[in-house]
Amino acid sequence: MNTNDQRQLPEFQLLHGDASSAALVFYLKFFFTMWLIRYLFDPLQTLSNLPLEYAGPVGPLQWMPVAWYEAIHSFTGLMMLRAGIVVCAVGVWFGRTRMISAMIGCVVLTMIACVIRGFGGQINHAEIGPLLVTWVLTLFCFRLPQDKISVPTTQEHPTASVALITATMVLALVYAFVGIARLTNGGVELFLGDTIQRHVTRGSYSDWVLPQNFSNWVRDYPAIAWQLKIGTLLVTLVEIAAPFALISKRVRYVVLITMPLFHLGAILMFKVIFVEQMLSLILLINVSPWLAARARQNATKRSQKPAADPLVQTG
Amino acid sequence: MILIQLIILAALLGWLLWTRPIRSWICSCERKDLLFGAAILGALVLGHALDFSRATFPLVNWSMYTEVNAEDDFQVVNVICHSDDGQQKSLNPIELYPSLCHCFPARFTALVKAADEGKLTENDTRIYDRLIQSMSTQYAARHGMSLKTTRVELVKIDSLSGATIERKLVSVHDARPASKNSVVSRSATHGNH
Known part of the structure; x- marks a missing residue:
């Protein structure tokens, strides 16, 4: 979408305002490929070796009949969930099977997330934001004409724009929730006190997850401890400002630089692995112009003459 | 708030x-x-x-690392396997169940702490014993070892210095696959609360 306001103030260009069905399908493929890679290598079925009583039902699994609940937690059930997401993720790459694969894939992903959370204490971690984004993209696919999803075009589409802006807002709101909660719950004490050092020490002893131990550095070099405190404050401010990445290029660049660094730092220092969340930041990159340019290029190659019409199907 | x-x-x-x-x-x-x-x-x-x-779920509360941490110490769990040939190995549950890398440690540590403090109900105690038994069996199968016993320890660590304050044995389990009653012994504090 090109409004006069945007032409006058290029800094304040709405992200995904010019989104097309091709862009929506691009992100859908991206997220499902991410899940495909994750669950190809994640031996989910090993959870069937744990006592079922150790798991507590979470989310939709609470309303499931006991026999179904037990079946899902069996070796066969977990293998089927794993195979299901792999098949659905592959299905999303093909026009004819895209919508049904995405829908079933979202249900399977939610079941997997429920099973994993059932065995653990931490419920709001790593892949829940990207799971919600995948749901948003999938649900909006059903609001577009089916031919636009099976054979997407690079033509601007307002529904695709709403879909991608909603998905980006989900991601941005997740950051904003954490940032606001950190300010209101922790206050100034969280940034001035020893909280961060304590988290690093605690994280360093979580050698079940990763082996490195940086607690000595933080303890022996006060400058590093202070950098972490200032870094946490900066990250908190960026998290709160994240929704403004929708309208401001500068905020978008700041989020795109700061948050991956923060997630990498969290992996090293706290051993908190947020790979899926980090990859989801791709939503802050507008792929629509790139897809349109590529479609024009392909059309030029096919027709052997300069392309005049950018509204070309991308397949 | x-x-x-x-x-x-x-x-x-x-x-x-x-x-x-x-x-x-x-x-x-x-x-x-x-x-x-x-x-x-x-x-x-x-x-x-x-x-x-x-x-x-999956519509959750997103507060994480949002509270002031003023705890003087924290506890971590060590699970140590003893093989028939005298070897002693540290069991890493995340190696056995990588899917749970985000959420297993917190819940497991809470369970072991409750076991140490004698706060587990009869049913919880059975689950705890089965969990350790299951992990031992998995570990033995994965590493081709024949295990004799599995010890569960609770280690208290200073939050700032990282120094070990206390190391406490919580329970010892018979890790042989055929054993019916897996628990060999429990910590002295068990049952006193």
Whole structure:
């Protein structure tokens, strides 16, 4: 979408305002490929070796009949969930099977997330934001004409724009929730006190997850401890400002630089692995112009003459 | 506190909605699409505000690393396997169940702490014993070892210095696959509370 306001103030260009069905399908493929890679290598079925009583039902699994609940937690059930997401993720790459694969894939992903959370204490971690984004993209696919999803075009589409802006807002709101909660719950004490050092020490002893131990550095070099405190404050401010990445290029660049660094730092220092969340930041990159340019290029190659019409199907 | 969070969030979103790019974009979109998107975002906010994450999952409360940590110490669990040939190996549950790398340690540590303090019910004790037995069997199969016993220790660590304050044996389990009653011994504190 090109409004006069945007032409006058290029800094304040709405992200995904010019989104097309091709862009929506691009992100859908991206997220499902991410899940495909994750669950190809994640031996989910090993959870069937744990006592079922150790798991507590979470989310939709609470309303499931006991026999179904037990079946899902069996070796066969977990293998089927794993195979299901792999098949659905592959299905999303093909026009004819895209919508049904995405829908079933979202249900399977939610079941997997429920099973994993059932065995653990931490419920709001790593892949829940990207799971919600995948749901948003999938649900909006059903609001577009089916031919636009099976054979997407690079033509601007307002529904695709709403879909991608909603998905980006989900991601941005997740950051904003954490940032606001950190300010209101922790206050100034969280940034001035020893909280961060304590988290690093605690994280360093979580050698079940990763082996490195940086607690000595933080303890022996006060400058590093202070950098972490200032870094946490900066990250908190960026998290709160994240929704403004929708309208401001500068905020978008700041989020795109700061948050991956923060997630990498969290992996090293706290051993908190947020790979899926980090990859989801791709939503802050507008792929629509790139897809349109590529479609024009392909059309030029096919027709052997300069392309005049950018509204070309991308397949 | 959640009310303050919601007020700040409302102010942020109000500011965002008031900007020209968003206002002109809203005018160019179909109302049904906008309502659908708003309903999704509303559900996300509601999930955070209600804070019944296990019930409303995957619409959860997002507070993480948001509290001041003033604890002087914290506890970690060591699971140590003893093989028939005298070897002693540290069992890493995340190696056995990589899917649980985010959530297993916190819950497992809480369970072992409760076992140490004698706060487990009879049913919880059975689950705890089966869990250790299951992990031992998995570990033995994975590493081709024949295990004799599995020891569960609770280690108290100073939050700032990282020094070990106390190392306490919580339970010892018979790790042989054929054993019916897996528990060999429990810590002295068990049952005293």
